[in-house]
Amino acid sequence: MLKLEGVTAAYGQSPVLFGIDLEVADAEAVTLIGRNGVGKTTLLRTITGLHPVTGGGVRLNGAQVEKEAAFTRARSGLAYVPQGRGLFGHLTVEENLLMGLPALSGRATAKREIPELVYDLFPICRDMAGRRAGNLSGGQQQQVAIGRALVTQPRYLLLDEPTEGIQPSIVQEIEVALTRVRTELRVAVLLVEQYLDFAWSFADRYYVMQKGRVVETGTTADTPTHAVQRYLGV
Amino acid sequence: MDFTFISGQLFTGLSVASILLLAALGLALSFGLMRVINMAHGEFLMVGGYLTYLAAQWAGPTLGDAWLWVAFPLAFLGAGLLGAVMEFAVIRRLYGRPLDTLLATFGISLILQQAARQLFGSTGVPVTAPAWLGGALTLGDVTLPFVRLFVIALALIVLAGMWWLLNRSPFGMHVRAVNQNREMAAALGVNTRSLDMLVFSLGAGIAGVAGVGLALIAPVNPTVGAAYIVNAFLVVVVGGVGSVLGAAVAAVLLGFVTALAEGFTSSSLAQAILLVLVVAFLQWKPRGLIPTKSRALEEA
């Protein structure tokens, strides 16, 4: 289980997160929505360890990890697909995927190779294996980025707006792929998303953020999308 | 200009190139890959040089000429260790701020030079090369001192090793990834801190090895590094930042230009000519001989 307890964070002197409580159970799909700038990306970064918390705790599989470095958290099963994809632009697609392997260090069980499933879910990872990742188009990059996250054999997958800038048909493919990841690999997913239709069809539960706070939560099955729209208006 | 003179100058060009390359290869790591403008790089050379001197002092009496084989690991590890300390204390706080790094490392270079001055004095300490490096290969009228040939060989070995490490080993891939996107690499489980330290100290260690080569040719003094630093940076820039092979080609090019200019003018004019030619070259190829697209550097 991934659990946040009263997490606060700041940029310099200005606080952006004010006591976030949130949890994602194993193999659960949760979506986090909210307007621009409410702190969604910041929250994901505090979970991964890329941004320090100023207070509160992050628990991963029961262990307190908020003081741990990002790379140790990655090694204990946390994978992150950032907004903007974060591929290594000068590396080839295949090298990008190989860069998922360091997360397996210290995990005795894991086989240090790219799982076949990645190619299965995202065929372009094989088709474009030799191309520089930086030269792919946005949609292609997004698929490689998710593929790379899967190479780390995560238990928790954090996705920051994976549909941003992606053509509709690939959004569908990503949704299919993510659903398989959840069901076949039993990976828990925390999805930050603006595209509500997609978020609702994928996730079991949702959290809504406003100005650095979680203001509402519930199950997607019980809440129609128009009921949360008001949080997203200007 | 007779044939002997010309061939002598060509050899001079290669000699100069080998020293330049040795000085530049360490920079190819710290500057080329990590984008750290290490103005104290020359001082790693200096440290390597002094350690060579110490190795000759300590090990010379017992080991005879074999002290040289003590000097290499000593210089490599000594300079590498200093590099690690420097990375830990200063550099790591400045990633992404290349211009600030430049200033801070310049400060460090002042401190190291002054420390050397107080420890060893301002005059150079001479190192006597092993006897088997004393002779020269004579081809017709041209004499090729063994010391020079040795340094050329050293440069080639270090070059080959670095090329393999960066382009053919997983270590190299991690290094390249970290230097494109440090955060993402960390999020994928790479211990970026220790990798950074490792790469930086490896660059320092290579400079230390370059210091061994230098010490065999010229005395080691507190400013020996400062004398090479600008040219070493130019080699990296002309070669194309981030490209080890580019640096090699650039070193040879600069070496020949120097030798040619020195052959036909005076040595101080040659240096001025070289610098101006380099700037002119950058007009033509601003990203060097083998350009790597790299934005991090320009965003400085």
Added chain:
Amino acid sequence: MRPSTSTIAVIAVLIALAFAPLYLGAYPLTLLGRVLALSIASIGVSVVWGRTGILSLGQGLFFGLGGYALAMHLKLVATPKGELPDFMLYNGVEKLPWFWAPFASAPFALAMVLILPAAAAGLVAWLMFRRRITGVYVSIITQALLLAFVTWLNGSQGLTSGTNGITDYQTFLGVGLRGPDVAHGLYWVTLLFVALALGGTAALLRTPFGAILTAIRDNENRTRFLGFNPAAFKIAAFMLGGLLAGVSGALYTLHLGTISPAMIGTAFSIELVVWVALGGRASLIGAAAGLVLGQLAKDRISSAAPDAWLYVMGALFVLVVLVMPQGVAGLIQNRRRPPAPMPAPQNPVAQNPVTREVSDAV
């Protein structure tokens, strides 16, 4: 517009400085005058680096051009009619080199003090910025050019007097330079130039020109696609920096009675930048004050403990950068203003320079 408190403070300091000859002894006054002359160059560094983001490690080149332009004139004035400057004689030069001849004219030399550095800076900048050479490349290239210049000066003794530099002046515009009474006059002239440089530059930066420089520093490409030609603005800023360095060099030459390659070399140029960093690179006053205080401290400490000085200076370089990246001026400002946002690397989007979309757009 009402003058801000900092403007009032600066004017007060300038007035206090104007009365310095009344309360300072001879040596402190010459020292202060000299250091003030240097501070004009640091104002230029602040414009070029602090405002425009271009770190030139070759300001000594422009400083030197200004200094040499004036020194050549002073040397010719001090040389008896029909003779060659002494150093040419010792180097076997038999005829006054063509580029020396016009410097016999004071108006020409004074014009050159302004034109040479500005034009050289313009040329260097044009060569670099036209080809979109940026960042540390600029630092390395400017340093290389400076080194080439210094090497040439050293190696062309018949023309430049080499390492010795040009020295031994007697009069300037008919005024004897050796008398004890000229010290005050020179001090006031220097102070006047400092005030002009500060005021003029500040006024210039208050126009939209200043805003453009900041814009270019932060995001050059974006500025370009908004219809501005960044190269042109960078060249202009660089020329201003060169001009200020040149004026500074000429004044400094007058103060010291000599100009030589050692005065303008790599160490000088980097030190200049560091004092600016210490004072606060983005603030003109910070830059000038950083230089003045740094140099005064250098004078003190290097007399008291020569061996320690390099350690102190080295440590200062490191600490300034680590502890107060915006210098003292930045610290003062931070106390007055809400904290500035984190530097770009914190930002996930800017942090990711590889994605083509992102990197190319910004």
Added chain:
Amino acid sequence: QSTVKVGVLHSLTGTMAISEITVANAAQLAIDEINAKGGVLGKKIVVVKEDGASDWPTFATKAEKLLTQDKVATVFGGWTSASRKSMLPVFEKNGGLLFYPVQFEGNECSPNIIYTGAQPNQQALPALEWALSKGYKKIFLLGSDYVYPRTANLILKKHITDMKATLSGEEYVALGGTEFSSVINKIKAAKPDVIINTLNGDSNVSFFKQYQAAGYKASTLPVISFSIAEQEAQAIGTQLLNGQYATWNYFQSLPNPANKKFVAAYQKKHGAGAAITDPMAHAYMDVYLWKAAVEKARSFEPMAVRKAIVGISMDSPLGKITVAPNGSLTQAVYTGISGAGGQFKVVAQSKGVVKPEPYDKLAFPGKTCP
């Protein structure tokens, strides 16, 4: 007891420190000796020590401080001609007096400077004459690229032509330069009989190393150096320098009693192995000359001292020295051959003392000191 302040202005840091610190030490030794014997005109000498930091403008700044703030009676200092040139206007402007102890290129005659180091005719020309007398006809000039070597070589060239010898080449390397491949290649092509070497500092070590690696030795191609004294010779090492020549006004090995006493006193203070050089001996004597002049003038006033110093003569470690009207020394010249421990054995010496000629008659006809 009242005191009088004097300045000692040398590079205590930077590249020149190695040479200049010992020169400052030698001046200090003389001052201590004088103070121990009651000082000058009944006043103890107080030293204000400043660091020129191997940086010429710093010399000017520090000279200004010594004269205007500390108001010293005189200054002992300087090594490179560049540092002297940058101090000169300061001394002239403030009416100060500088004692300069190092061999130099001549062509300068400030009333505010006492030049005790060799003038060109007291080092360079005697060395050339000696070389020609040994039958070396083809001469290669090698120097650091600054005013002293350039001017010294300009004078030598005139005399080489005048004496019907051959100039086989002339090369300069930037101060501190260590790369001599091209130079040695040029020497190879020129095939000279002898090299006259005005390289300064570390460049010498590199040069001799690379000269040796190219297969040269003293017996095949001798080198006569003007800037290698005992201290430098120690640093370069016997292995590289053995059998090479140097010309100076002083060698540590000079057998006169004044020198024995000086060497003993210095080594007592600075260690038995301490090397002692020509500029040190000059610096040491500078203090004594100043003291004699002050006592003669009965005043510390710099211009009075300057006037009084002319004609003062003493037996010194350098042999007999006399201050000439132009403010330089009349002194002897020695050529030595390098041997064990960096010591030189005198192989030739001038007939008696040589008068100082700041302006070489052949190179600069018609020029004289005012």
Added chain:
Amino acid sequence: MPSELPETLLDVRDITVSFDGFKAITNLSLSVPKGSLRVLIGPNGAGKSTLLDTIIGKVRPDTGEVRFAGQVISRLPEHRIAGLGICRKFQAPGVLEGLTVRENLLLTARKDKGVLGILKAPTRAEQERADELLRLTGLTERAGVLAASLAHGEKQWLEIGMVVAADPQLLLLDEPTAGMTAQETAQTAELIHALAGRHTVLVIDHDMHFVELLGAPITVLHQGQVFREGDLETLRADPDVMEIYLGRPRELMAHG
């Protein structure tokens, strides 16, 4: 060509753009009439952004040319092209972070962008324009803060404001709604409608709701070429467009 239609503002003629041998755009032609609104869609990697890059001079076509108001611009330097009245909004917000919000608008609103011209203080008209845009983008209260401290969405709005302030004849918007909520998207659509007519606007987006709101003629790019042109209704029904770009409608997929 003398037969050129007078109302054509942007005329892309048979351009080919390649990167290291890879053709991102192949013999593409496209013309946009003055005052019109045009939407560009197509798969990721179709060459849409590259087309915009070519128009603003960031990349140069291998063959073919780009004409703007009759003038060939494909060889002019970037700032000159911008000076002719072409302004692009990049996807990642490109505001000038070291300047205040108002300064950002004032600078872009300037007519004279030369080194000497810039020395003049902003004119009354420019000031008024900036203030008007502050209101329009809802940033009046933030006028004095540094652009760096704006939230992502605010930066988006500011950049839109800047693009409008520049008062260009041709506006190029690359995925303006990326990362926006549905409501912000709708507002953006409204703003674009307001701009069209006076300005010519070319919009790229993957959000079909947004495209629907724009209600403008659509060009579909595919593999560097024009694949289809038409309105959304027709394209939605086109199986080829579905295949390469739109995919199946969501309602169907949910059960697939």
